[in-house]
Amino acid sequence: MDVIEIKGLVKNFGKLTALRGVDLNVKQGEVHAFLGPNGAGKSTTIRCLLGILRATKGSVKMFGLDAWNYAVPLHKRVAFVPGDVNLWNNFTGGEVIDLFLSLSGRTPNPKKRAEYLARFELDPTKKCRTYSKGNRQKVALVAAFSGDADLFVLDEPTSGLDPLMEKAFQDAIQEVKAEGKTVLLSSHIMSEVEKLADSVSIIRDGKIVEGGSMASIAAKAKGRTLEEFFLSEYEEK
Amino acid sequence: METNFAKLSRYFLFLCRRERIASPVWIIALTAATVIFGSVYPGMLPDEAAMQQMAATMNNPAMIAMMGPVYGMEDLSPSSLMSQQCLVWVLVAAAIMNVFLVNRHSRVDEELGRLEMFRAMPVGRMTGAVATALFAFCVNLLISVLTAVSLLIMNMDGTTAAGAFAYGLAIGAVGMVFAALTLLAAQLFSTARGVTGFGMVALGILYVLRAMGDVRENALSIVSPLGLALRPEAFYENNYWPLFLLALEFANIILLALGICAYRDHGMGLLPAGKGRAYASQALRSPMGLAWRLSIKSTLAWGAGMLLLGIAYGSVCTQIESFLENNPTMKEMVFQNDQSSILDNYVAVIYSLMAMLASVPVMLSAMRIHGEEKHGRLEQIFAKRVWRIDFFIAFLFIGLMESFLMLLLLSTGLEVSSGGALDSATQLAAGLVYLPAVWCMTGIAVFFVGVLPKLTPAVWAIFAYSFFMSYFGRMLDFPEWVIKATPFGSTPRLPIEDFAAQPLAVYITLTVVLLTCGIARFRVRDIGRV
Numbered sequence: 001m002d003v004i005e006i007k008g009l010v011k012n013f014g015k016l017t018a019l020r021g022v023d024l025n026v027k028q029g030e031v032h033a034f035l036g037p038n039g040a041g042k043s044t045t046i047r048c049l050l051g052i053l054r055a056t057k058g059s060v061k062m063f064g065l066d067a068w069n070y071a072v073p074l075h076k077r078v079a080f081v082p083g084d085v086n087l088w089n090n091f092t093g094g095e096v097i098d099l100f101l102s103l104s105g106r107t108p109n110p111k112k113r114a115e116y117l118a119r120f121e122l123d124p125t126k127k128c129r130t131y132s133k134g135n136r137q138k139v140a141l142v143a144a145f146s147g148d149a150d151l152f153v154l155d156e157p158t159s160g161l162d163p164l165m166e167k168a169f170q171d172a173i174q175e176v177k178a179e180g181k182t183v184l185l186s187s188h189i190m191s192e193v194e195k196l197a198d199s200v201s202i203i204r205d206g207k208i209v210e211g212g213s214m215a216s217i218a219a220k221a222k223g224r225t226l227e228e229f230f231l232s233e234y235e236e237k
Numbered sequence: 238m239e240t241n242f243a244k245l246s247r248y249f250l251f252l253c254r255r256e257r258i259a260s261p262v263w264i265i266a267l268t269a270a271t272v273i274f275g276s277v278y279p280g281m282l283p284d285e286a287a288m289q290q291m292a293a294t295m296n297n298p299a300m301i302a303m304m305g306p307v308y309g310m311e312d313l314s315p316s317s318l319m320s321q322q323c324l325v326w327v328l329v330a331a332a333i334m335n336v337f338l339v340n341r342h343s344r345v346d347e348e349l350g351r352l353e354m355f356r357a358m359p360v361g362r363m364t365g366a367v368a369t370a371l372f373a374f375c376v377n378l379l380i381s382v383l384t385a386v387s388l389l390i391m392n393m394d395g396t397t398a399a400g401a402f403a404y405g406l407a408i409g410a411v412g413m414v415f416a417a418l419t420l421l422a423a424q425l426f427s428t429a430r431g432v433t434g435f436g437m438v439a440l441g442i443l444y445v446l447r448a449m450g451d452v453r454e455n456a457l458s459i460v461s462p463l464g465l466a467l468r469p470e471a472f473y474e475n476n477y478w479p480l481f482l483l484a485l486e487f488a489n490i491i492l493l494a495l496g497i498c499a500y501r502d503h504g505m506g507l508l509p510a511g512k513g514r515a516y517a518s519q520a521l522r523s524p525m526g527l528a529w530r531l532s533i534k535s536t537l538a539w540g541a542g543m544l545l546l547g548i549a550y551g552s553v554c555t556q557i558e559s560f561l562e563n564n565p566t567m568k569e570m571v572f573q574n575d576q577s578s579i580l581d582n583y584v585a586v587i588y589s590l591m592a593m594l595a596s597v598p599v600m601l602s603a604m605r606i607h608g609e610e611k612h613g614r615l616e617q618i619f620a621k622r623v624w625r626i627d628f629f630i631a632f633l634f635i636g637l638m639e640s641f642l643m644l645l646l647l648s649t650g651l652e653v654s655s656g657g658a659l660d661s662a663t664q665l666a667a668g669l670v671y672l673p674a675v676w677c678m679t680g681i682a683v684f685f686v687g688v689l690p691k692l693t694p695a696v697w698a699i700f701a702y703s704f705f706m707s708y709f710g711r712m713l714d715f716p717e718w719v720i721k722a723t724p725f726g727s728t729p730r731l732p733i734e735d736f737a738a739q740p741l742a743v744y745i746t747l748t749v750v751l752l753t754c755g756i757a758r759f760r761v762r763d764i765g766r767v
Contacts (some may be wrong), residue, residue: 014509072241073359084350095254103244105359158613
């Protein structure tokens, strides 16, 4: 059984079809990169996976359970970080982290919390209104990594981070992978994908157009860099 | 499914923490409103004669349209008179509070992607909505109880426990219905702006329905929660059944909203968002075009509002006349008090209040510059080849046009529905005489935007002060100079006062000074540090 099993997922918004039959499988313990141009359907797929959008057709399963019907029990095992983190101006970063951890229903781990705060160089005593985009993202990342999730769903989680923090993020991903956790990582940063991912799916115009292990992708790339290969896949044919 | 409400109590605590400042401020302010009214009414009404006199001034269509039906004429007390004159305003304020309160925890959070993070946690689909409804319930209950207890402590003549709670619970009940309506709107519209707009338009329509129903004494009034909430007749009948009906309305609307919430897609509204243009029209491609585009919706909405208010107030003009013919004692009394006709008095009062309302969209056009700056968009504009002064003047030009438009629409509304009772030249003048005051208010806004951008919200405090003084200043016996020292107070109230050019000249001079300071400073100051 795979951790994520999406089969024939179709999602319509009124007359607009956002997803036209997405198939996506992520195995236990792998880092799966989810790539594609803006508007191709990455976030829509992720929202269906999180059970906050209802699939028009097809099946979406996490840990073998339907993602919509069992959303709440499933989310005890999931950590999610969006690309654009908005927080509450009159809360401190530390308060938000604790709020997120307690709503996630995980036992708080003060040691881990302190460790990740240090690694991401985040001052938890500041009010969220004073945080930059990158710092708001760190709040969500610290909350995600310091709870013991089994599946990390990350939707462009590093779009506001500087290179040092990007490195801290990559280290964190490698550690959770070593612990056997599963990661679905949507990203536009090719170097990050190249370094972290075990397998890849590329979505374009609401359909998966390419996928497989990094080794099989490298074979298909035939000497081109990964970036060149992805660019050619992104383009309409 | 109980998982729909997972983590409800934790989420509720989170709301309490988030609201630790805003809600207490609203609760205290709304309670204080009644306390202030309650502390001045006994002084104004020392004896039976004074009460009879006040009751008589209330008992005409214009006043009924504004404040609701009169009751208990044979058993007057300061409590019942206070309730008849003031409760409706507290209801309106409670409604506004609830629109903002519920919106910021529903569609605002959803639009900004905050709810999405919660929904990715083991938090139920309906947890956020239910917690918000519960929180609004608690706030409204608190306001109701605090208000009732304050009334009991003040213990005016005629205060009874039944009356105090009928009055207090009416506020909470209306608040709850608007909380529910806002939660419903949050399911229907996909933007926070849409929800606020819906809430305000609904409040306007329901107020007008109540006014029409109360004047014509028909059931239209109790279609509106505002009308229903006045039906307990606090400190007289103390009927509680209208409040139960309001509770029922609340429950039904909440259930509908939750039902939609459980099944709709997150981030979407039930009403689809339309497609826009691929290219900007020629008209948009300039500072003027941008100012126009950012203002037009608000201009149209306010314009329609002014026209409707004009029509609503105009429609009772003929009834005032017939009312007077049937009430010789009343007629005599009015003419004793004033040299002018009651219709002229009515027109003067309407304009003095409506002109202030008309100044809001004009001020907003200046405040919009502040909004653009606060949200960091001004930096992008001035990074291009745009003169700051051109940009500023574009917004002021829109404001100038609006100042004429609003007052003209108000006059037009009054005129068309008055059935020929109003002399068009006289009442047009009665409206346009407020132009300098409207400009002066806008000048104050410009001064803040240009010179003290961080303090810009203080403009609303000045506006609130002006409004309070014009409305209640004379009633509460404030000294004349305190009443007149506002951007509106010294304008000659045509047609019951003579035209005087001097105060208008003062307003215009002030406006020029304020505008000059504001614009001059805006040209040279740092942008984006607000």
